[in-house]
Amino acid sequence: xxxxxxxxxxxxxxxxxxxxxxxxxxxxxxxxxxxxxxxxxxxxxxxxxxxxxxxxxxxxxxxxxxxxxxxxxxxxxxxxxxxxxxxxxxxxxxxxxxxxxxxxxxxxxxxxxxxxxxxxxxxxxxxxxxxxxxxxxxxxxxxxxxxxxxxxxxxxxxxxxxxxxxxxxxxxxxxxxxxxxxxxxxxxxxxxxxxxxxxxxxxxxxxxxxxxxxxxxxxxxxxxxxxxxxxxxxxxxxxxxxxxxxxxxxxxxxxxxxxxxxxxxxxxxxxxxxxxxxxxxxxxxxxxxxxxxxxxxxxxxxxxxxxxxxxxxxxxxxxxxxxxxxxxxxxxxxxxxxxxxxxxxxxxxxxxxxxxxxxxxxxxxxxxxxxxxxxxxxxxxxxxxxxxx
Amino acid sequence: xxxxxxxxxxxxxxxxxxxxxxxxxxxxxxxxxxxxxxxxxxxxxxxxxxxxxxxxxxxxxxxxxxxxxxxxxxxxxxxxxxxxxxxxxxxxxxxxxxxxxxxxxxxxxxxxxxxxxxxxxxxxxxxxxxxxxxxxxxxxxxxxxxxxxxxxxxxxxxxxxxxxxxxxxxxxxxxxxxxxxxxxxxxxxxxxxxxxxxxxxxxxxxxxxxxxxxxxxxxxxxxxxxxxxxxxxxxxxxxxxxxxxxxxxxxxxxxxxxxxxxxxxxxxxxxxxxxxxxxxxxxxxxxxxxxxxxxxxxxxxxxxxxxxxxxxxxxxxxxxxxxxxxxxxxxxxxxxxxxxxxxxxxxxxxxxxxxxxxxxxxxxxxxxxxxxxxxxxxxxxxxxxxxxxxxxxxxxxxxxxxxxxxxxxxxxxxxxxxxxxxxxxxxxxxxxxxxxxxxxxxxxxxxxx
Numbered sequence: 001x002x003x004x005x006x007x008x009x010x011x012x013x014x015x016x017x018x019x020x021x022x023x024x025x026x027x028x029x030x031x032x033x034x035x036x037x038x039x040x041x042x043x044x045x046x047x048x049x050x051x052x053x054x055x056x057x058x059x060x061x062x063x064x065x066x067x068x069x070x071x072x073x074x075x076x077x078x079x080x081x082x083x084x085x086x087x088x089x090x091x092x093x094x095x096x097x098x099x100x101x102x103x104x105x106x107x108x109x110x111x112x113x114x115x116x117x118x119x120x121x122x123x124x125x126x127x128x129x130x131x132x133x134x135x136x137x138x139x140x141x142x143x144x145x146x147x148x149x150x151x152x153x154x155x156x157x158x159x160x161x162x163x164x165x166x167x168x169x170x171x172x173x174x175x176x177x178x179x180x181x182x183x184x185x186x187x188x189x190x191x192x193x194x195x196x197x198x199x200x201x202x203x204x205x206x207x208x209x210x211x212x213x214x215x216x217x218x219x220x221x222x223x224x225x226x227x228x229x230x231x232x233x234x235x236x237x238x239x240x241x242x243x244x245x246x247x248x249x250x251x252x253x254x255x256x257x258x259x260x261x262x263x264x265x266x267x268x269x270x271x272x273x274x275x276x277x278x279x280x281x282x283x284x285x286x287x288x289x290x291x292x293x294x295x296x297x298x299x300x301x302x303x304x305x306x307x308x309x310x311x312x313x314x315x316x317x318x319x320x321x322x323x324x325x326x327x328x329x330x331x332x333x334x335x336x337x338x339x340x341x342x343x344x345x346x347x348x349x350x351x352x353x354x355x356x357x358x359x360x361x362x363x364x365x366x367x368x369x370x371x372x373x374x375x376x377x378x379x380x381x382x383x384x385x386x387x388x389x
Numbered sequence: 390x391x392x393x394x395x396x397x398x399x400x401x402x403x404x405x406x407x408x409x410x411x412x413x414x415x416x417x418x419x420x421x422x423x424x425x426x427x428x429x430x431x432x433x434x435x436x437x438x439x440x441x442x443x444x445x446x447x448x449x450x451x452x453x454x455x456x457x458x459x460x461x462x463x464x465x466x467x468x469x470x471x472x473x474x475x476x477x478x479x480x481x482x483x484x485x486x487x488x489x490x491x492x493x494x495x496x497x498x499x500x501x502x503x504x505x506x507x508x509x510x511x512x513x514x515x516x517x518x519x520x521x522x523x524x525x526x527x528x529x530x531x532x533x534x535x536x537x538x539x540x541x542x543x544x545x546x547x548x549x550x551x552x553x554x555x556x557x558x559x560x561x562x563x564x565x566x567x568x569x570x571x572x573x574x575x576x577x578x579x580x581x582x583x584x585x586x587x588x589x590x591x592x593x594x595x596x597x598x599x600x601x602x603x604x605x606x607x608x609x610x611x612x613x614x615x616x617x618x619x620x621x622x623x624x625x626x627x628x629x630x631x632x633x634x635x636x637x638x639x640x641x642x643x644x645x646x647x648x649x650x651x652x653x654x655x656x657x658x659x660x661x662x663x664x665x666x667x668x669x670x671x672x673x674x675x676x677x678x679x680x681x682x683x684x685x686x687x688x689x690x691x692x693x694x695x696x697x698x699x700x701x702x703x704x705x706x707x708x709x710x711x712x713x714x715x716x717x718x719x720x721x722x723x724x725x726x727x728x729x730x731x732x733x734x735x736x737x738x739x740x741x742x743x744x745x746x747x748x749x750x751x752x753x754x755x756x757x758x759x760x761x762x763x764x765x766x767x768x769x770x771x772x773x774x775x776x777x778x779x780x781x782x783x784x785x786x787x788x789x790x791x792x793x794x795x796x797x798x799x800x801x802x803x804x805x806x807x808x809x810x811x812x813x814x815x816x817x818x819x820x821x822x823x824x825x826x827x828x829x830x831x832x833x834x835x836x837x838x
């Protein structure tokens with residue numbers, strides 16, 4: 001390949017992953033074409049809960065990636081790039097009932113073994129620590145060193161900071177390769193774009209470009225935002241996550257999972273509002289919230305934080321996260337397609353992982369040594385030797 | 390045939406007329422009205438114990454007719470009940486503020502008849518306490534029979550200011566002045582067009598006679614530029630046609646810059662009858678043509694939906710011709726009240742001017758957001774700029790934000806107000822307790838997946 005600054009790079013998708021990749025390339029002085037079918041953060045990034053968190057994770061590759069993700073958020077915040085867009089706060093995993101308390105104990109040990117700072121709070125301490133919590137809460141673990149960032153806000157800040165230009169409303173039809181398999185570029189509804197390297201970060205739309213069948217699945221998440229309530233907001237010291245969420249994520253074994261995948265996270269926002277989620281629904285294809293799910297989530301939320309019942313719901317929304325059938329994202333070089341990179345399938349971790357994966361892919365394009373081991377996410381596990389041309 | 394009721398949203402003339410025609414055709418109708426009283430903005434009924442506001446003979450006759458039309462067993466009127474929209478599972482959501490529950494239903498069709506909302510152009514100080522809309526003041530007078538204390542200035546443009554001033558004079562509380570951006574007497578030729586519409590003309594003449602008799606100052610070709618709070622009251626800066634400025638002090642300001650359809654956040658009208666529920670729009674929310682046309686349009690839509698649901702052909706009526714006449718009258722009014730000087734484009738107002746009241750977002754915030762290489766679109770302006778993100782959900786500001794954004798970035802596709810408001814449920818903020826009550830309902834219907 002040519003020297004990095006001469007590379008013609010096209011990125012497909014202006015979600016948090018594509019924009020982060022463009023941001024780190026631009027910082028290195030490499031310009032890109034950033035192609036977006038709709039608008040920046042129009043899909044999963046714009047409908048995410050914004051957790052920059054390892055609280056619900058088990059030790060392993062995803063936790064390591066998430067820890068690197070959090071560290072990068074801190075770095076970008078310190079550099080002023082995110083300028084208040086990253087809120088540092090703890091996540092409190094709260095148990096109701098003996099079964100959840102038991103799950104929580106095991107989870108706390110697992111987190112601690114991975115080097116995460118965890119503080120156990122007994123039931124007696126909760127009234128002082130988090131006065132808005134229901135008296136039904138039976139203990140909590142506080143996962144420290146985490147934060148919150150709103151996906152569309154991060155995307156906007158990165159676009160501004162690197163003075164990126166997004167080409168909106170461009171539909172990429174297919175990759176173009178020469179007869180010997182070398183990358184030529186992309187065909188779009190506005191004509192051909194020649195490129196030496198292509199990064200496909202198009203969420204569910206990546207499947208068609210890569211010729212992936214049955215690998216990516218939409219997983220709907222429904223969320224809601226309340227009106228402002230500063231006093232109640234101040235009575236929660238951080239995000240509240242029901243220990244049941246661990247069951248919904250099936251990251252704790254042996255627990256039944258509802259088809260809606262109900263979980264509960266209550267995040268007190270800087271505005272004084274609350275962001276409450278949510279669901280993890282398999283194969284729901286319309287990103288529209290329904291009252292049954294929102295009512296269910298709210299009933300759980302009110303049981304956890306009774307003061308929420310006095311507030312009004314301002315917005316309910318849904319997004320389609322792109323999940324991979326084996327639960328791990330696809331990140332890295334596509335086999336057989338010289339110069340084709342993939343970064344999708346982050347499911348609910350896109351906000352946490354987007355910037356760090358963008359940096360890692362930018363490093364690979366720039367020929368820099370990798371700072372993160374991408375081998376667990378190798379797209380080759382589904383793409384052995386073939387990329388659609 | 391689908392025997393589910395038709396949902397009519399809004400208890401103004403269009404909604405009442407539509408409900409009556411649907412009932413004529415044997416349809417069950419649920420008519421919901423968010424306010425505690427029927428009537429819409431024009432015919433708003435007073436709260437119990439207060440005498441109705443006089444509205445003239447033609448108006449009284451219209452109300453008698455509309456009220457009689459819904460006295461039927463097929464029509465169930467539900468006051469204090471809002472329409473929240475249609476959810477992802479296809480359920481129509483109602484916010485019953487009497488029972489405190491959100492209810493779900495599957496109506497055969499939905500008639501959206503939510504009338505108009507007032508436009509108030511952003512200007513310095515328009516968000517201050519003591520500043521209301523003229524229509525809001527008028528509705529309060531109709532509901533409570535009361536006019537707030539103090540010197541009240543009416544400012545902006547359009548016939549509503551004249552009507553309100555006339556009503557205030559009749560009630561013995563004339564306004565401090567009327568400040569009109571247009572110059573109605575400068576358009577005698579255009580004004581002649583109104584002779585074809587004697588009803589509104591006579592009503593206007595009555596109001597104007599009262600205004601002149603009470604010597605209410607009527608400042609034409611004059612714009613209210615700014616409002617500032619002072620110890621003596623609200624200091625208002627007026628600019629006349631020659632650009633000369635004047636300050637006067639009053640206690641309250643009622644602003645009004647015309648009306649537009651109240652269409653934010655609601656589902657779009659269905660192009661064909663195949664989509665269920667079939668959604669139709671009637672009255673001012675479809676096209677602002679005034680109270681008399683709203684009754685005609687509501688009746689037309691009621692008949693049309695009854696025919697569609699019965700699989701019968703849709704009869705052509707005289708309604709289209711009468712609506713065209715009303716459109717012509719609105720055009721004449723728009724010419725008569727055309728601003729004497731072009732208004733300052735929103736994006737060139739002082740930076741600190743509030744655009745989105747709910748979120749406190751200013752002209753300067755929008756200018757900054759739209760600077761730079763990349764031009765964000767409508768939804769990005771909403772999300773990243775927090776414009777139209779508050780409790781009113783853009784009902785009052787989305788229009789102006791979209792207009793200002795188009796002015797700031799002529800190189801980018803202009804955003805629409807709907808880009809900012811969206812069409813999602815809930816169309817208005819809704820009580821979380823009411824949603825939880827809905828969820829625990831024991832007779833909840835089985836939902837499709």
